Amino acid sequence: MCSLLVLFLISLQWLLILPLSSLGLQLHIQDKHVVMENGIVNVTISNPQGMVTGIRFNGIDNLLEVRNKESNRGYWDLVWEGEGSQGKKGTLDRIETTNMTVITQNEEQVELSFTRTWDPSLKGKVVPMKFDKRFIMRNGSSGLYIYAIYERLEGWPAVNVGNMRLVFKLNKDKFHYMAVSENRKREMPLPDDRLSNRSQKLAYPEAVLLVNPVEPQFKGEVDDKYQYSCESKDAILHGWISSSYSDPPTGFWQITPSNEFRSAGPTKQYLTSHVGPTSLTIVHSTHYAGSDLIMKFGSGEPWKKVFGPVFVYVNYLSNGGDGDPRQKLWEDANKQKVKEIQSWPYNFIASKDFPPSDQRGSISGRLMLQDGDRKIPANRAYVGVAPPGDVGSWQTECKSYQFWSRANANGSFSINNIRTGNYNLYAWVPGFIGDYKYDGAISITPGSHTNMDNLVYQPPRDGPTIWQIGFPDRSAAEFYVPDPDPKYINKLYVNHSDRFRQYGLWERYSELYPEGDMVYTVGVSDYRKDWFFAQVTRKNPDNTYQGTTWQVKFKLNKINKSGIYKLRLALATANVVQLQVRVNNPLQASPLFSTGQIGHDNTIARHGIHGLYRLFNVDLQGSLLVEGDNTIFLTQTESVSPFQGIMYDYIRLEGPPSSVS
Incomplete structure (x- = not known):
């Protein structure tokens, strides 16, 4: 019966399909690697370093760049500066871990933890933080969930952190088509095109003019990763599609269902995908803000934050048929994005540091505008809660969590799944200057709901x-x-x-x-x-x-x-x-x-x-x-x-x- 179903699916042209699992969820712990597979996707992670070294999917041995070192395929990294550092750009730490633990292993899912801690003997050598990188594979899921817990303990030395990200370097022979949004999709140059014999340096290192690219169609174009930046609220889905003639069209996507853990609110801009082929989830950066967004920790300052989970989703199409297979893969990835957003916050995360929905709270209310003699609804206002601070401080806040929504035409808003803690409520309204801040503090407890009723923002105005x-x-x-x-x-x-x-x-x-x-x-x-x-x-x-x-x-x-x-x-x-x-x-x-x-x-x-x-x-x-x-x-x-x-x-x-x- 199963084989007949497979034959029927294969007979349909350009149908989005996923391999059928007959082996179930499996975990293989080897000397230098750990392998998770569920009959759909197979993921290999270095043990105990916690680097994703391979993703096998739909007959393709590795979606990642096999010519790179194993530490340069799928990884978390950050840029940091210690006390008294004179460096201009800081030190890159690719966060190689030292211990692997199986957190969950059953028929439904496997969750692995890769950890590294800090002690005084490492002062000045590695960033004074504790890391816990988590990887989750679920039965029947076409992908991998990834999150990380960063922590500092009391007594640890001061440190500044500039950028934090999750990176994947994909196979350059296969992935040539990049999609960042509905109107930002295109064939991309090769990384080789940026080499000195094929490109001309421009005003800064990220930008080059392609003068002798491998594919002549890119000659005369500028390549610059910053041209593909996105606001946090829009950087939910992006990725790459293979265009190799030897393989069916295959998509590799990063889906970020929530930006609660990203710094600086919903309009902060982040890098997404760029020539490499490289796929990024940036969780903290100073880009488009500068030193105001350096994460500064004082001597002895404790801290903990969960980044993610992010869902690495893979899909493919069978050969033949009409229409653009790349668009079909993009549309399917968007459907998966909706599913992930609807499932947030995930209820299958093992760490107690990631609270499920019933351990969070919510806020609702209505924001009105008092502009001169008129009072009108704050149509499409951005309304959010962030740690207590001054008016507008949310746009440089980077150590904690923020939760935002858009008001409707009537000014009504609802913010759900807020982590417990103390917050201020902030807002700004397109069409009006200035920032709003609610005077009182807001305490979120498990299962709580706070009704703010009618709030009134009076934008700055002295006269007509x-x-x-x-x-x-x-x-x-x-x-x-x-x-x-x-x-x-x-x-x-x-x-x-x-x-x-x-x-x-x-x-x-x-x-x-x-x-x-x-x-x-x-x-x-x-x-x-x-x-x-x-x-x-x-x-x-x-x-x-x-x-x-x-x-x-x-x-x-x-x-x-x-x-x-x-x-x-x-x-x-x-x-x-x-x-x-x-x-x-x-x-x-x-x-x-x-x-x-x-x-x-x-x-x-x-x-x-x-x-x-x-x-x-x-x-x-x-x-x-x-x-x-x-x-x-x-x-x-x-x-x-x-x-x-x-x-x-x-x-x-x-x-x-x-x-x-």
């Missing part, structure tokens, strides 16, 4: 809007993003909604404004066409750089000379800059306002369109303004690098409460 530029959504995407230099394109982003991901757009500013800086006239200019997406430095003929001054021109019919006007400057990102404001006198020695030097987001070089959100509120004395023509001068003074600059989110000038303009 005189003019505004942009849309307040913490992104610069609505502004003018130029076409790239034809010499530096990524074909994926030609005529794409994410055109800001092209390489070298910062260089276009000096080309578009060769004689002077941008001038924007309120009521005449259109920010979608006339406001360059980033205020960058100007490149001089001698290859040095200089700061830039942008002008906003506007008319006022009447002035309240004794009143205070308010200039709201919402920044989507800043990278080693100083923004100065002057009014009607660009030569004034002291600016009316200066941010001082701010930001290490490095968003311009990484094609990210936003980093950390910053809001500045500037008082303008009415006596500084005149009836008729006025100009606000926005000067960015720092000018060592082409990557120093600002992306604005939104600018608004408000009149005094009783002013008429």
